[in-house]
Amino acid sequence: MTLQAIKYENGTLEVLDQLLLPKESKYIPILGVEDGWKVINKMQVRGAPAIAIVGCLSLAVEISKEEFEKKKALRREVEGKLNYLISARPTAVNMKQAADHLISYINSLDNDESVSAQEMQARFVAAIEAMLEKDISDNRSIGEFGAKAVLNNVTDGEQVRILTHCNTGSLATAYFGTALGVVRCLHSASRLENCYFTETRPYNQGARLTAYELVHDKIPSTLVCDSTVAYLMKTAQINAVVVGADRVAANGDTANKIGTYQIAVVARHHEVPFYVAAPLTSIDFNVNTGDNIVIEERPQVEMTHINNIRIASPGVTCWNPAFDVTPARLITGIITEKGVFRPSELSTLQSQLQDHKNTLPQL
Numbered sequence: 394m395t396l397q398a399i400k401y402e403n404g405t406l407e408v409l410d411q412l413l414l415p416k417e418s419k420y421i422p423i424l425g426v427e428d429g430w431k432v433i434n435k436m437q438v439r440g441a442p443a444i445a446i447v448g449c450l451s452l453a454v455e456i457s458k459e460e461f462e463k464k465k466a467l468r469r470e471v472e473g474k475l476n477y478l479i480s481a482r483p484t485a486v487n488m489k490q491a492a493d494h495l496i497s498y499i500n501s502l503d504n505d506e507s508v509s510a511q512e513m514q515a516r517f518v519a520a521i522e523a524m525l526e527k528d529i530s531d532n533r534s535i536g537e538f539g540a541k542a543v544l545n546n547v548t549d550g551e552q553v554r555i556l557t558h559c560n561t562g563s564l565a566t567a568y569f570g571t572a573l574g575v576v577r578c579l580h581s582a583s584r585l586e587n588c589y590f591t592e593t594r595p596y597n598q599g600a601r602l603t604a605y606e607l608v609h610d611k612i613p614s615t616l617v618c619d620s621t622v623a624y625l626m627k628t629a630q631i632n633a634v635v636v637g638a639d640r641v642a643a644n645g646d647t648a649n650k651i652g653t654y655q656i657a658v659v660a661r662h663h664e665v666p667f668y669v670a671a672p673l674t675s676i677d678f679n680v681n682t683g684d685n686i687v688i689e690e691r692p693q694v695e696m697t698h699i700n701n702i703r704i705a706s707p708g709v710t711c712w713n714p715a716f717d718v719t720p721a722r723l724i725t726g727i728i729t730e731k732g733v734f735r736p737s738e739l740s741t742l743q744s745q746l747q748d749h750k751n752t753l754p755q756l
């Protein structure tokens with residue numbers, strides 16, 4: 394049984410507090426948008442797809458409790474609150490894509506005179522609830538396409554050694570995961586020899602969260618320090634690197650957890666294929682290249698302290714960017730729910746992105 398970080402049922406939402414993991418598994422009740430914004434901003438919930446799902450579900454929780462006599466009032470509230478949720482963290486694009494789509498949807502319901510205020514409210518909440526199921530099925534497809542791509546490069550029956558970074562599993566998505574979904578698929582096909590994964594300083598998504606998931610699922614795995622990657626590739630014959638994404642630019646440049654770029658450089662040096670696994674909602678066709686992606690900078694205290702204990706010398710100055718951008722030329726393929734694409738093929742995906750939008754409630 395894979396971990397469930399987001400629990401939602403009939404207008405009630407709880408999220409696993411990822412700041413307490415692995416010491417404590419405690420769920421936080423989310424009573425509305427303000428709670429949703431806080432858990433995202435404090436990184437109690439993190440990972441691009443999970444941020445979007447929790448943000449939108451927090452809105453569903455809030456508006457489910459309200460009564461709207463006028464459709465315009467509902468539309469205004471939805472638009473204002475979605476824009477507020479986008480501001481919780483800037484780099485991952487999934488919340489923004491979800492907000493844009495939901496705003497178009499609420500506008501279309503508002504303009505449709507046959508739809509009452511109550512029906513508009515119910516249909517809007519149902520549209521958000523559908524995101525959960527869609528994320529799970531997209532992750533399964535990403536896992537299958539990714540496993541196939543990795544296995545294409547090895548002989549029949551050979552087991553593979555994968556390296557991943559950060560946390561991209563059930564804790565970062567609705568369920569199953571993206572890059573970690575690929576690892577899960579390889580493992581269930583008995584084709585995974587080992588999954589190596591980095592600590593991912595300073596928030597330690599690897600040591601705390603990926604370790605928690607892999608141990609929980611009994612997947613063969615080894616934790617390495619971030620600084621071990623080059624030596625690992627020299628000595629362990631890694632078959633592929635698979636990482637997630639927070640925002641993929643139209644040219645394929647990819648923003649992901651800090652440290653991803655240096656892993657891609659090392660992978661190229663050692664001729665190891667480097668894959669990005671991400672749903673279509675992580676691709677931002679409005680941004681031409683990675684130079685235009687805003688990189689979030691986090692508080693210094695995340696570097697100087699671990700669990701409130703100071704590890705860095707007092708008075709030191711820190712720089713704590715949460716993400717970096719891997720240039721498209723270092724990326725072998727982008728694994729999506731529609732298949733694996735070279736960065737140069739991304740433009741052909743734009744029409745499929747339109748299909749994806751059409752699978753959500755018809756506008």
Ligand SMILES: CSC[C@@H](O)[C@@H](O)C(=O)COP(=O)(O)O
Nearest residue numbers: 439440441559561565637638650
């Ligand atoms: C499926 S999660 C993909 C990315 O969001 C993930 O790799 C990552 O960088 C998460 O960063 P975080 O700062 O923990 O939200």
